[in-house]
Each structure stands twice: as C-alpha cells, then as structure tokens.
Amino acid sequence: MPSLIVGPVTISSxxxxxxxxxxxxxxxxxxxxxxxxxxxxxxxxxNFLQTGTLISATNTLDTDAFDSNVAGNA
Incomplete structure (x- = not known):
C-alpha cells in the first residue's frame, strides 16, 4: 500500500x-x-536491570552446513 508521509522524518542511523x-x-x-x-x-x-538466573547453559552445537543462504541476494 502506498505511504503518505506528512511531516518531517528523522533517521538518525x-x-x-x-x-x-x-x-x-x-x-x-x-x-x-x-x-x-x-x-x-x-x-x-x-536501565536498572535486575535478573536472577540460577542455572544457565547455552548449546552452541551447530551441525548445519548453511543456516541462511544469502549468496543470491546481490
């Protein structure tokens, strides 16, 4: 759907x-x-973040050869 922009648009980054x-x-x-x-x-x-984690484990085993193939998106 086409967009109608009324007013200033600021894109900082x-x-x-x-x-x-x-x-x-x-x-x-x-x-x-x-x-x-x-x-x-x-x-x-x-700001003022409080977290409580008793046990944490991260599985980094990755058996995939390709997770996201973006080679054709030139």
Whole structure:
C-alpha cells in the first residue's frame, strides 16, 4: 500500500546492512546473515536491570552446513 508521509522524518542511523523502506515492497532480502550465542539474560538491555538466573547453559552445537543462504541476494 502506498505511504503518505506528512511531516518531517528523522533517521538518525542505518547500519551497513540496514534497510529503510517507504511505500510498497514485494520482497526485501537480507544481504548478510550472522549468528550469536548468549546465555540467560545475555541480551537484556535497559536501565536498572535486575535478573536472577540460577542455572544457565547455552548449546552452541551447530551441525548445519548453511543456516541462511544469502549468496543470491546481490
């Protein structure tokens, strides 16, 4: 659906792999893929954050040869 933007738009930052889209888009493909591992509470952000984790284990075993194939998205 077309978009009508009334007023100022401020985009303070777009990462190297980021996408800014206004209006119609049939497909938006990623140009890169990455993987990260974090234990319980490892990705929490905020002010005055309190977490309580008794036991945490992260399984990093990955038997896949390809997780996300983005080679054709040039």
């Amino acid at each position: 777009v990462a190297a792999d980021g996408i800014v889209n206004f209006g119609d888009a049939l497909v938006i493909n990623p140009k890169s893929a990455s993987k990260s591992y974090a234990g319980a509470g490892g990705g929490n952000t905020g």
